[in-house]
Amino acid sequence: MTAIGKVSLQDAVLQRGRSRERSRLLVFNHAVLLLLTAFAIVPLLVLAFNSVKTNLEIGQNPLGPPVNIVTDNFPNAWAKGHFATTMGNSIIYVVATIAAELVFGGLAAYALARKKPPGSDALMLYFLVASTIPLWMYIVPLFVQINALKRIGVDARLLLIMVYVAGNAPLTIFLLRSYMIDLPSELEDAARVDGANEFQVLTRIVIPLTMPGFLTVGLVVGLGVWNEFLLALTFIHDPNQYPVTTSFYKFVDRFDRDWALTSAGAVIIIFPVMVLFLALQRQFINGLAEGGIKT
Amino acid sequence: MAVLTQKKPTTILEKLNDETWRRKFIRNVLIPWLFIAPLLILHIYVVTVPAVQGIYMSMTDWKGVGRNANFIGLENYRELFFEDETFGKALGNNIIWMIFFLTVPFILALFAATMLSQIKRGGMIYRSILFIPYVLASVVTITIWKNLLNPQRGIGAALDKMLGLEGAFGIAYLGRPESALMSIAFIDNWHFWGFLMILFLAAMQAIPPVLYDAAKIDGANRWQEFRHVTLPGIRPVVLFMFMMVAIWSFLAFDYIFLSTQGGPGGASEVIATLLYKNAFFRFEAGYGAAMGVVISIFAGFIIMIFVTLRRRGWDI
Numbered sequence: 373m374t375a376i377g378k379v380s381l382q383d384a385v386l387q388r389g390r391s392r393e394r395s396r397l398l399v400f401n402h403a404v405l406l407l408l409t410a411f412a413i414v415p416l417l418v419l420a421f422n423s424v425k426t427n428l429e430i431g432q433n434p435l436g437p438p439v440n441i442v443t444d445n446f447p448n449a450w451a452k453g454h455f456a457t458t459m460g461n462s463i464i465y466v467v468a469t470i471a472a473e474l475v476f477g478g479l480a481a482y483a484l485a486r487k488k489p490p491g492s493d494a495l496m497l498y499f500l501v502a503s504t505i506p507l508w509m510y511i512v513p514l515f516v517q518i519n520a521l522k523r524i525g526v527d528a529r530l531l532l533i534m535v536y537v538a539g540n541a542p543l544t545i546f547l548l549r550s551y552m553i554d555l556p557s558e559l560e561d562a563a564r565v566d567g568a569n570e571f572q573v574l575t576r577i578v579i580p581l582t583m584p585g586f587l588t589v590g591l592v593v594g595l596g597v598w599n600e601f602l603l604a605l606t607f608i609h610d611p612n613q614y615p616v617t618t619s620f621y622k623f624v625d626r627f628d629r630d631w632a633l634t635s636a637g638a639v640i641i642i643f644p645v646m647v648l649f650l651a652l653q654r655q656f657i658n659g660l661a662e663g664g665i666k667t
Numbered sequence: 668m669a670v671l672t673q674k675k676p677t678t679i680l681e682k683l684n685d686e687t688w689r690r691k692f693i694r695n696v697l698i699p700w701l702f703i704a705p706l707l708i709l710h711i712y713v714v715t716v717p718a719v720q721g722i723y724m725s726m727t728d729w730k731g732v733g734r735n736a737n738f739i740g741l742e743n744y745r746e747l748f749f750e751d752e753t754f755g756k757a758l759g760n761n762i763i764w765m766i767f768f769l770t771v772p773f774i775l776a777l778f779a780a781t782m783l784s785q786i787k788r789g790g791m792i793y794r795s796i797l798f799i800p801y802v803l804a805s806v807v808t809i810t811i812w813k814n815l816l817n818p819q820r821g822i823g824a825a826l827d828k829m830l831g832l833e834g835a836f837g838i839a840y841l842g843r844p845e846s847a848l849m850s851i852a853f854i855d856n857w858h859f860w861g862f863l864m865i866l867f868l869a870a871m872q873a874i875p876p877v878l879y880d881a882a883k884i885d886g887a888n889r890w891q892e893f894r895h896v897t898l899p900g901i902r903p904v905v906l907f908m909f910m911m912v913a914i915w916s917f918l919a920f921d922y923i924f925l926s927t928q929g930g931p932g933g934a935s936e937v938i939a940t941l942l943y944k945n946a947f948f949r950f951e952a953g954y955g956a957a958m959g960v961v962i963s964i965f966a967g968f969i970i971m972i973f974v975t976l977r978r979r980g981w982d983i
Contacts, residue, residue, distance in 0.1 A: 401782045402789075408779055409796045412861065415811050416799065422814070434820035476709070479702040487699035495703065502714055506918050506966050508939055508959040510717035512946045513724055516731070517717060538713035541706050570698060599804035601921050606947065617806045621925065624810055631814060638807045649802050653795045656802070661865045 422635040430631050445636035452627070453637045457612060458619040464529065465604075465615055466597045469536040470590045473544050476537070477589065481548035482574050486557070503542035511606065518607055532607050536600070540593045547663050551585030552578060588659035591652070595660070598645060616641050718963075724956035731952035743957035754958070757929075757936040760848055764937060765916035767852045768859075769909060775856075776863035777905075781893060783864070784871040794865065801862045805921035812854040813926065816840045844934035847927050851935055855922040863912075866904055874900035910973045914966045938962055 418435055423445055425438045433439070450456065484492050518531050559581070560573050568576065579586065601617045608614055614622075620641055624634050649656050682688045725743055729736035747754045779797065783790055800808070815821045816839075823836035840850040878896045887895065898905075920939040923929060929936035929944070938958055946955030 398786060401786055404782050405779065405786070405793045405797075408775075409793060411857070412797050412800050415815055415857070418815065419811050430820070434814075434817075435822070435825055476706040480706045483699035483702035487695060487702075489696045489699035489703075491700075495707070499710075502710065504914075504966065504970060505714060505718050506914075506959070506963050508918060508942060509721050509963040510714055510959070512731075512942075512952050512956045512959060513717035513720035514713065515946070516952070534709060535713055537706075538710045541710045545706070570694070595802060599802075601805055601925070617804050620804075620806050620810075624806070631820075634810055635814075638810050642803055642807055645802055645804075646799075649795075649799070653791070657794065657798055657865055658869075660801070660862065661869055 419635050419638055422631055423639045424636075425632055427630060427632045434631075442632075445632045446640065449623075449633050449636040449640060452633065453623045453640075454611070454614075454619060455616070455637070455640055458614050458616045459640075461529070461613055462598060462615040462617075465533060465536070465600075466594050468533045469540070469597045470594050472533065472537045473540055473593050474586055474590060477541065477544035477548055478574075478579065478586065480541075481545050481552055482578055484545065485549045485552035486560070486578075499542040499545055503546075507539070507602070515606060528608055528610065529613050532604060535603055535607065536593075536597050539603075540589075540596070543663055544589050544593070547589055548582065548585050551582040555581055584655075587655060588663055591656055591659045592663040595645065595656075721956045721959055724953055725960045726957075727953040729953040731946065731950045736953070739953075743954050744961070746954070747957060747961065753933055753936060753941060754938070756933050757938045757941045760935065761917050761919070761937050763848060764852060764919055765913055767849070768856070768912050768916050771852075772856050772860035772863050772912075773905070773908075775860045776867050779860075779864045780867035780871055781897060783868055784897075794868065797861045798865055799861070800858045803858060805858070805925060808854060808858045809922060809925040812857070813841065816850060818842075841926055842931060844931050847931060847935040851922050851926050854926070855919070858922075863908060866908060867901055870901035870904040871897060906973075910969060913969045917962050917965045917969075 421437050422430055422434070424441045424443060425433070426440070426442055429439060483489065484496065514535070518528075518535070521531055522528055555578065560577050563573050563577050598615075599617065600615070601621070604615050604618045605621070608618065611619070611622075620637055623637055627633050682692075724736075726738060726740055727736040728739050728742070783793055786793070816823070818824060818834075818837045818839045821837065823838060823840070826836040827833060838846075840846045874896065878900070879892060882892050882896050918939060919937050920943065923935055923937055924940050924943065927935045929940040938961065942955045942958040942962070945951040945958065
């Protein structure tokens, strides 16, 4: 009895000492992390502040919170930046790319994970090697190729979407295939016994059960396309077809000194991403960590 | 019954006439390949064919328009490495860029991930906020930082005002040759390092806690814990990211093009911006293609180093 009491007392003392040490250490941790958090968030706060100031106020107070909040910058930026058009375009690029990527990537990944037709290993090797080819190696000939197609009347937007889908193909196949391989095949066999055909097995069993994989690919590809600049700059030359990024680039160039206006424009671009990010933090972070290891 | 008595088909003709074989072929070969075909064909058309064309194009003097392309062998490469001083400067800047990105974000990310991994409560909030810059578009990030680094209205000017100085910190960071490249690297890193931290954090959380307990029993201090438990545990991720970041350093484009276009006077020029200008502004398609091949060779070389190290038994 006493022995046990003694031990537990010793334990308690030790525990207290340890927890005091721990909490002291954690104060240091929190201090460091708060500093880094400020580094990440303050530039964004300044942007948000400036988007609701007048240019006059920005001149006197370029970094601090606004004294008078004005909201005119947003409709101004929306109109002058042609956001009604470019937002629509960007949404088309994002949605069409995700849709094509998931349909064709899903089909290919299913075939590679489950059917393993002869040549599968060679195909995986092809995608592995191809995924290391830098864009810079093929952008000039691709430009020539795309221009030839544009000249015979193919819509430039469709061509850009094709480039996005192809560029993301290796990542999509690797990710979806790994999700499908992890799926126990008994479920699919059971469905086949019940008379389901291949297509039904895919749509009724495999896709619902590998939904997290599809969501990950959708998020990674969608965010990439929304933010994409270089390919859109290279292949889209009609202002009516600009996505938000290249359009904003020209917009900032034109209204260089109008900080209130360009800040509001920047807020408009990141707003949809922020909403989605805050709603799906875990999926975003894990998805990008998993799938973001790409160029 | 009929199936049982049939002999197994051997020749192609017999196979094609055999109902069972045909059905098997359709099911196990034809349909799977039909599933794969759309994406594969698209990928070959968009990536592989132009990549091969790029190699050929790099050996011509093609201007990007018209049909007058002459095969000139390795002339473009000779010019790149032995004549074109802007290319030499750009290559040097890529290497500086690589050194920066192989150190600064890695140290920041390792440090922050270590701090974060020891926290039980509130970790998710830190994680999310530190990750936010990574989801921003490059055009937005550059706009934010162009304003913050503005000599009259930016952080530098505010600092000068606070300290009663004149033009000490309020300088045109992006406009001066000696600071342009490092300023852009700083901006890109602001956007990038959180991503690295998330990867390291995930790897740290996968380390069995038993190892830390064992280290504590052995009397390890925090540094020894980090050195002998954490670091070996996340080593594969760190080394893999070393490889990726080294490759990415040769592809860098967006932040430089958007902020300075390689200026002032080539001070922040990298191969990719030089390539872009040559191919799309100056109509030197062949010369630009040669730079693309050079970038790919560097990337391939970095991959080879890592593959070789792995073959030698490194745990990568």
